Amino acid sequence: MWAFRPLTSGSLLLITALIIIIAAPARAQLSPGDLSSAHEELEGLKKCSNCHQLGKREVGPRCLDCHVEIKAMREGGRGLHAGDDFGQCVDCHVEHHGRDYELVFWPDGRENFKHDVLGYEMTGAHLKLACRQCHNVKNVVDPGKLRGWKKEFDRTYLGLAQDCLSCHADPHAGALTGGPEQKTCTACHGTEAWKPASGFDHDRSAFPLTGRHQKVDCAKCHRTKGAPVTVGQAKVAVAVFKPQAHAACTDCHKDPHVGTLGPNCTQCHVTDDWLKINGQAFDHSRTKYPLEGRHAGVSCAQCHDNGRKKPAFAACRDCHADAHDAATLERPKLMVCEDCHTVAGFRPAGYTMTRHAESAFPLRGGHQATPCLRCHQPSDGAAARRGVDPKSVYARAANLAPAHAACTDCHRDPHAGQTAAVKGAGDTAGCIACHDENSWRDPRFDHGTTRFALDGGHARAACTACHKPGRRAGEVELLFKDTARNCAGCHDDIHQGQFADRRTADGAAVDCARCHVTVDWFAEKFDHETDSRFPLRGGHEKVACATCHIPRAEDEGKMVRFKPLPTDCRSCHGNDGKGQP
Known part of the structure; x- marks a missing residue:
């Protein structure tokens, strides 16, 4: 018989180690490695068939036995796993790499996942979001279902909708x-x-x-x-889009007419501009003031300013400034604008010559052809007083009651007051003593009443031939007093002083009247017998004046020599011996 020695504790440890060493190669040949933590409950040789089928490499069909949520989505044709490219689980989810191995494989990285393979393309602001900003429990459509499938909300990407x-x-x-x-x-x-x-x-x-x-x-x-x-x-902010009242303008806008013009604003107004009235729709003739003439072209706001619904219109001055200052003139009759003006325009006025004939100053003669504004001029400060633009028609509107008692109220006195005391026919004085309204240049003045009566050529001479226009302070003056009455005052001495010794009684000038008359220049009164040293007798009486008195040029101009002239025969007839005894 064999005798056995009792085993010591050291021997037992050695035997156990040998058993483990011998058994380890056998397990390694059956399992390629540890499962991930997600599948660790399937670890062990007896549980391989939970995923694997004997004699087959594929594990996909067995995956769906546990992952029923994926199975449901595939059967419904929804989600990533329903596509052909993602039908094999092991293409993305590889096992037996240990407990810490991440089963989800992202070829381009999780943040770069192409959502368009799901039929939901990421665009715009969505591209900037982190995955878990969308894939979280708050956005899961049916959290209870995922819990039933034992899904972890911080790991799963399932459960979202695309709306x-x-x-x-x-x-x-x-x-x-x-x-x-x-x-x-x-x-x-x-x-x-x-x-x-x-x-x-x-x-x-x-x-x-x-x-x-x-x-x-x-x-x-x-x-x-x-x-x-x-x-x-x-x-x-939550804005209300529907329902939104819009059937009437007053659903949004206040009615400035307070219902007086009806509820349909579009009958008058357009959406381009509230102040732009639809002229084809609004009929002003239906109001108490139909628009005619220039009023038809006036913008609404000019009358209906500041929201005035019913502006006054009984008189023109309710809207228009008084162009003629009639109120200050205290002439109510002048305030009746319609007597002269129409709505067709402020100008021309309809005031006729017939109407003027009924005034305090009937127009006659040249006054009838004078433009109105030559007499009816705007008074100083009219624009400021009327509160209008100095260039406007109202600033230039006529003064309807200009002074007219004297001619000088309108006309300047070119005679500088010299004729104020002149009396005319009927003992008239002033301008009308000489002039009338027909023509200024055809005076009625009787020169015979002066100290220089006009006769002969003087009666035919124009006034300005003797009364030369002058200037004072830039204005033309036609003066009459102190005009010279002797011939030399108007006429040149063509004799160049030959008769300087023959002067007027007062010695003021040469006495031309001793020889000449006013009818013409010819020396009609000259008598060769008494007025010269050479009386004309015989053949001399028939000789023309110019034969002896020959015109010749002098520095002062052409002159006819009358004196001194020689009186001996030889001076005119020479000494040729002809005719001598």
Whole structure:
């Protein structure tokens, strides 16, 4: 018999170690490595068949026995795993690499995952989001289902929907989900930014925008209501878009006419400008003041300023300034504008010559051809007094009651007061003593009443031939007093002093009248017998004056020599001996 020695504790440890060393190569040949922590409950040689089928490499079908959520999505044709490219689990999820191995494989990295393979392309602001900003429990459509599948919300990417409202709050509170073109948020909004709603077309709404409405900020009509909601990363005020009253203008606008012109504003106004009246629609003739003439072209605001609904219009002065200062003249008759003017225009006035003939100054003669404003001139300071532009028609409007008692109220006295005491026919004095209204240049003055009666050629001479116009202070003056009455005062001495010794009684000048008369220049009164040293007798009486008195040129001009002349025969006839005894 064999005798056995009792085993010591050291021997037992050695035997145990040998058993483990011998058994380890056998297990390593059956399992390629430890499972991940997600599948660690399947670890062990007896549990291999939970995933693997004997004689087959594929494990996909067995995966779906546990991952029923993936199975359901594949059967429904939804999600990533329903596609052919992602049908084999082991292409992305590889096991037996140890407990800490990450089972989800991201070829390009998790943050670069291409969502378009899911039928949901990431664009705009979505591209800037971290994965878990969307893939979190708050956005899961049915959290209970995921819990039933034992999914960890901080790990799974399942459970989200693709419609905007699955992640974002609806700031319209469901008001815009009724129309076929408004079923989704993307009908109006893009992913770049929530505002502006670039896809929204107001023309497709029940209230197309025209005119000034196109420039109005949305919030002016669509007021906010309630607390703001979160859309993406921002708080958005809830604006009311539907229902929005818009059947009448007064749903948004105040009625400045307080109902006096009816509820339909568009009968008069257009959306381009509130102040622009639709002339084809509004009929002013239906009012108490039909617009005619120039009034038809006046803008509404010129009469209806500051919202005046019913401006006064009983008299022209209710709107227009008094162009003639009639009130200050205290002449009520002049305030009746219609007597002279019409709505066709302030000018020309309808005041006729017949009307003027009934005034205190009937027009006669040259006055009838004088422009009105030559007499009816605007008074100084008219523009300031009337509160109008100095260039306006009202600033130049006529003074209807100019002074007219004397001619000098309108006309300047060119005689500088010299004729004030002159009396005319009928003992008339002043300008009318000589002039009338027919012509200034045809005076009635009787020169015979002066100290120089006109006769002969003097009677035919123009006044200015003797009374030369002068100038004083830049104005023409025609003076009469102190005009010389001797011939030399007007006429040149063509004899160049030959008769200087023959002077007038007062010695003031040569006495031309001793030889000449006013009828013509010919020396009609000259008598060769008595007025010269050479009486004419015989043949001399028939000789022309110029034969002896020969004209010749002098420095002062042409002159006829009368004296001194020789009186001997030889001086004229020479000494040729002819005719001598």
